[in-house]
Amino acid sequence: MDPMSAFLGGGDLTLLVLAGIVILAVFKGVRIVPQSEKYVVERFGRLRSVLGPGINFIVPFLDRVAHRISVLERQLPTNRQDAITSDNVLVAVDTSVFYRIIEPEKSVYRIRDVDAAIATTVAGIVRSEIGRMELDAVQSNRAALIESIRAHLANIVDDWGIEVTRAEILDVNLDEATRAAMLQQLNAERARRAQVTEAEGKKRSVELAADAELYAAEQQAKARRILAEAEAYATGVVAAAIKENxxxxxxxxxxxxxxxxxxxxxxxxxxxxxxxxxxxxxxxxxxxxxxxxxxxx
Incomplete structure (x- = not known):
């Protein structure tokens, strides 16, 4: 092989290498992010940027996608925590929380286990809120309690780049002794209401009977008055006839x-x-x- 052919062969190889590097750089520098995700980009171990949905460009070989974060709404598994009301009743509260990550750079670098952190925070808020309420208020004001839990939780998780979309109290369970006591109280209240209703019925019956007797007496008096008026009229007629005849x-x-x-x-x-x-x-x-x-x- 002559030197000219060797030179041309080496140049073709160099071009091929350069073309390969360019293709690799383009491949490394272009990132297509799905609608449901965000990419956290680092440069030399530090946060560089957050890529949103669509086509994005980064510096090849310097920047890298360190984290792929889903921004879809998530639901925590149902969690049960014990709490004591202000009237010293032990209750077991089942809660569920819905959230989504809106700032991935915060959730990646400020908290390790998002689900566990939220579950722990919810447990503390539930115990604190229920501890200020009586059992009857917990049962009747569940909507207000849920809103209070959601508001407190939203303030806390904001530093983690998380948005709480919904919080739910699925159930409030009582221990067997408390259930039995409440059932006994409920039965006693029903019996009391039945007695009150019966007494009111008897009272109404007596009132109606008295009204009937009063009406009868009034009618009898009215009849006597009419009879007396008729007799007086007849007497007047007789007197007039005597006077005349x-x-x-x-x-x-x-x-x-x-x-x-x-x-x-x-x-x-x-x-x-x-x-x-x-x-x-x-x-x-x-x-x-x-x-x-x-x-x-």
Whole structure:
């Protein structure tokens, strides 16, 4: 092989090497980041930058992607912690937390185990918050308790580059002795309410009966008043007739009363035979005569 051919062969090799270096540099310098991730770039062991989704460029052979961090929302496993309320009741609280990493450079360099740190923080906050509340308040104000836990947790994990999206209290469990005591109290309250309801029913029944008696008395008094008014009116009419017609009208009224008396006697028991004195018969005869004369007039 002559020297010229050797020189050309060496040049081709150099070009190939340079082309390979360029291709490797491009490969090392271009980073395509998925939408659900962020890349933490270091240079000589120090934080250089954080790459977002899309095409990114770094300095080849100097910069390197040290951490690939998912920014998707995560859920911590359900955690149970014991707490004591202000009225000295032991409860076991099941909690769950949802979060996502928004600043990977903080979560990478400030905390080693994010899940464990958040779980420990939640346990401390739950014990502190429940310790200031009575058991009834824990059961009835669960939404307010959840919001308080989320707010306290958000302030703490902000230094770790984490956003708490949701915190949940899944269940509040009591020990068996407390459950039995609460059940006994609940049954006693139900019995008390039943007695109160029964007593109120009896009271209402007595009130209605009294109202009915009062109404009956009022109606009877009203009837007596109407009867008295009718009798007074009849007496007035008789008085006017006596004044106008004299003794004849009075005798007519007496005769009418005598006829009514005979009718009542006849309607009584043993009405088939009626014994009367002769004077009474003469009086009734006079009465019938007056009535007959009155009708003829």
């Amino acid at each position: 004299g003794l004849e009208a009075a005798q007519y009224q007496v005769a009418l009363k005598q006829v009514e008396a005979i009718a009542k006697v006849a309607d009584g028991a043993g009405r088939q035979t009626v014994l009367m004195p002769t004077s009474a018969l003469e009086a009734f005869g006079d009465a019938f005569g007056l009535l007959k004369g009155r009708k003829g007039a």
